[in-house]
Amino acid sequence: MLIDIQFLPSPPHSYLFSDRVVVVIDILRATSTMVQAMSQGALEIIPVATVEEAFQMAKVFPRGSIILGGERESKRIQGFDLGNSPKEYVAEKVKGKKLILTTTNGTKAFHFVSSGKDILVGSFFNIGAIAKRCIELDRDLFIFPSGDEGNFSLEDTVCGGMLIELITKKGKKPIALTDASQCAQILYQRLGANIIEAFRLSHHGKELINRGFEEDLAYCARIDITDIVPEFKDGVIRIH
């Protein structure tokens, strides 16, 4: 198995992922929110790029069957039911509902890799389950951190590095790493013992603190609280 990770969230060449398992990571906070929502019983998630699309999409489904969630500049969007703090996504709000979600970085990332075959939703919440699923699928792996407004994201890469570390240690077959995946693994080995501290070093983590979302940092740093593996297929995220 070859494991690669792309450090800048630009559209990757399709040859990099069309035959590979893709794991999309946006720890602060889109993929954390997605995993949380599905673990609390959301039926499916439709990630959309714009606020406009979210409202359009909402009209397609019966009232009461959907939840509108997401953020711009970290904050809940006017007219939306929920923001982008994973802790808002509790069973009493999301169980049995479709979630239409739009965020600054994470939802775009799914569209960049949408032609891939197996696209998994990764976060610290389900990192062990994601590693297990990647080992089962036993194909080359392409990790896609969603980045921070087009830039390299420290926290997403630490999570990608943890996935590499887990697969390298648990997998029974030889693993080949690219220069980038070696770098991500080293970053995890250095910062993984204190993930909240890694968040505090990151640009996006600092921004969330400044905007009043410091609690989300501790919330998103929790490891292996669920074993669900959400998959993105045909525009929709469902549990595998």
Add this chain to the structure above:
Amino acid sequence: MLIDIQFLPSPPHSYLFSDRVVVVIDILRATSTMVQAMSQGALEIIPVATVEEAFQMAKVFPRGSIILGGERESKRIQGFDLGNSPKEYVAEKVKGKKLILTTTNGTKAFHFVSSGKDILVGSFFNIGAIAKRCIELDRDLFIFPSGDEGNFSLEDTVCGGMLIELITKKGKKPIALTDASQCAQILYQRLGANIIEAFRLSHHGKELINRGFEEDLAYCARIDITDIVPEFKDGVIRIH
């Protein structure tokens, strides 16, 4: 001073470097070769993107005043005087000459950032001098690793991380680091004690070994063997 580093060798947005000091790094081997050639008395270096351009450019200057150097697939180009092993660039061959150089990654990188104001040529050979110059210039810094055929390059990033480490430790003013520059610094702190080993972990290092250039790895890992600071301006590299 803000220090940023771009991990993928795509053309950066001009706002990232137009007012900043730019340091281009292609350790294996273009910028190592450039620094070596200038330290051995080459008058100037003209980096060109294609072999064709190199031959065209050679016609412009009197015979005997120029040297054609470079590689494709790591090897010397037919009709060229020298390849891309820095150790070929000794005084008896290059002193008083103009060097026209074309390589796979490094020469392209200069053209990506050519509209920048101060563009410095960095390598382990002159890393201390580069750090000193960056501290003197006292402006924001944009480090541009040339990458490995469009991909993230471990060895260039280790060198970029060393530059960040030196400036952070020697500079007297507060330094701000982006997520990417923090990552590069961590990579250097982990791999910098044995640079040849870092080369051996890298894709490009392995490729050079396979192609018979293993000696270049030890050669390019030598730190602070010169204090020259070549600068790229108006298409030409000269010593500051």
